[in-house]
Amino acid sequence: MTTQGSADLVIVANRLPVDRVTLSDGSRRWRRSPGGLVSALEPVMRSNDGAWIGWTGVADDETDPFVDDGLWLVPVPLSAGEIEEFYEGFSNATLWPLYHDVVAKPEFHREWWDAYVRVNRRFAEKAAEIAAKDAMVWVHDYQLQLVPQMLRELRPDLRIGFFLHIPFPPTELFGQMPWRRQILEGLLGADVVGFQLSGAAQNFVRLVRQRVGHKTHRDMVYLPDGRTVQAMAFPISIDTDGFEELARSESVTERAAQIRSALGDPELVLLGIDRLDYTKGIYPRLRAWSELVADGDFSVKDSVFVQVATPSRERVEQYRILRDDIDRLVGRINGDLGRLGSPAIAYMHSSFPRHEMAALYRAADIMVVTPFRDGMNLVAKEYVACRYDNDGALVLSEFAGAANELRQAWLINPYDINGMKDAIVEAARAEPKEITRRMKAMRKQVRENDVASWANRFLEELEAARPSHSKKLRP
Ligand code: F6P
Numbered sequence: 001m002t003t004q005g006s007a008d009l010v011i012v013a014n015r016l017p018v019d020r021v022t023l024s025d026g027s028r029r030w031r032r033s034p035g036g037l038v039s040a041l042e043p044v045m046r047s048n049d050g051a052w053i054g055w056t057g058v059a060d061d062e063t064d065p066f067v068d069d070g071l072w073l074v075p076v077p078l079s080a081g082e083i084e085e086f087y088e089g090f091s092n093a094t095l096w097p098l099y100h101d102v103v104a105k106p107e108f109h110r111e112w113w114d115a116y117v118r119v120n121r122r123f124a125e126k127a128a129e130i131a132a133k134d135a136m137v138w139v140h141d142y143q144l145q146l147v148p149q150m151l152r153e154l155r156p157d158l159r160i161g162f163f164l165h166i167p168f169p170p171t172e173l174f175g176q177m178p179w180r181r182q183i184l185e186g187l188l189g190a191d192v193v194g195f196q197l198s199g200a201a202q203n204f205v206r207l208v209r210q211r212v213g214h215k216t217h218r219d220m221v222y223l224p225d226g227r228t229v230q231a232m233a234f235p236i237s238i239d240t241d242g243f244e245e246l247a248r249s250e251s252v253t254e255r256a257a258q259i260r261s262a263l264g265d266p267e268l269v270l271l272g273i274d275r276l277d278y279t280k281g282i283y284p285r286l287r288a289w290s291e292l293v294a295d296g297d298f299s300v301k302d303s304v305f306v307q308v309a310t311p312s313r314e315r316v317e318q319y320r321i322l323r324d325d326i327d328r329l330v331g332r333i334n335g336d337l338g339r340l341g342s343p344a345i346a347y348m349h350s351s352f353p354r355h356e357m358a359a360l361y362r363a364a365d366i367m368v369v370t371p372f373r374d375g376m377n378l379v380a381k382e383y384v385a386c387r388y389d390n391d392g393a394l395v396l397s398e399f400a401g402a403a404n405e406l407r408q409a410w411l412i413n414p415y416d417i418n419g420m421k422d423a424i425v426e427a428a429r430a431e432p433k434e435i436t437r438r439m440k441a442m443r444k445q446v447r448e449n450d451v452a453s454w455a456n457r458f459l460e461e462l463e464a465a466r467p468s469h470s471k472k473l474r475p
Contacts (some may be wrong), residue, residue, distance in 0.1 A: 004145040007051035016054035036408040040451040085115035124150035149189030161462040162190040166375040168200035191465035196401040198233040240450040247386035258363035268303035271364035276309040281370035281414040288420040300342040310351040361386035370414040376401040393427035407439035
């Protein structure tokens, strides 16, 4: 078991990879979150006395560090006020919209910034406390951009990596941020700063040159103290084999058939699965579908659009507005176009376990993923991983990071409703040979680039970043 100051690999993320659940008998326990990140990191964490620092998701939770299924988990408490100002406020009402092309207007409040600094310091102090000498610390995502610099000041011996899971904005948009210099300097505390796409890494390097005045060359930043920082792209992926295996299982196969039959055995099932977030482009997607039905391209008798919207950040105003907008739109579309037992849209506002997701992917002929901006979009990759018969069509926004790799999808611009309609019609009418050709190529891409190779690539870069620090990770 890891004790203070002995972890050779420390993951720092806003959330721990577990949720607290209450069982029917009233007892409480931890349930591992289904994310691919934790399964990718699990082996390397086990062999390196790894620890994961994060928030439990509950206000004022003072739970002591604990071991869950062999993983050492270290909670960082957040007060109710900090959840409001750091998590819902600065992280999700300032940074989130700013980094997603200002799809919604970012709010700038000085008290939120103060809470962001305070909470980032708490995470940095916790990492400084548990990391072994010369350990590797990998900090994740937009909620914790100040941690690298704060941690470096406390523990200059560490190798520090940072990965941003969401887009990094163009210089013109980032310029709006009142604390832009502090954020850039926060990130520069890392040895390696990773992004989903190379364009994001270039945005970062350009900003560092313009706003902080450091010398840069290609993906390298040269700091006055002689240290270098490398900015690179590491496109994240999924547990491809795990998804395929699940998709091939008898229970998922049965469930997929049940889903189609519950939908009335239509000829065509279209599917959208998203967190209920305004960046995901759910509204224009459903409008496109409703117009196709209204125009007579598809009929509700033999086709249906299944839309799953997972509840998310429900106390943030923009998310409440979106929920009302989508509820109203779905109600209107089904009211106008649905028939008894045949809605135009089967809408579910709920989250499903991986098993049900895989069954939905298996049941869908066309997956429709239309974000206005998305760091990667793992749903698109999960759909591909589940289509082991090389069938199924993917309609994908060119503004999702995944579009860089899944070039054989029907690529669309979510701001262009007619273009989206054309792509859906094309995908629905495509010859099986064409569908197979596209899916095969996409499956090769997702098979060759899974989340484990993503994590290994990042950790290898980080290991190579400061050769003077000889400590290596145990495989
Ligand atoms: O995509 C960014 C991200 O923070 C993911 O890491 C996370 O799973 C998702 O958004 C939901 O975020 P939250 O922690 O706010 O529920």
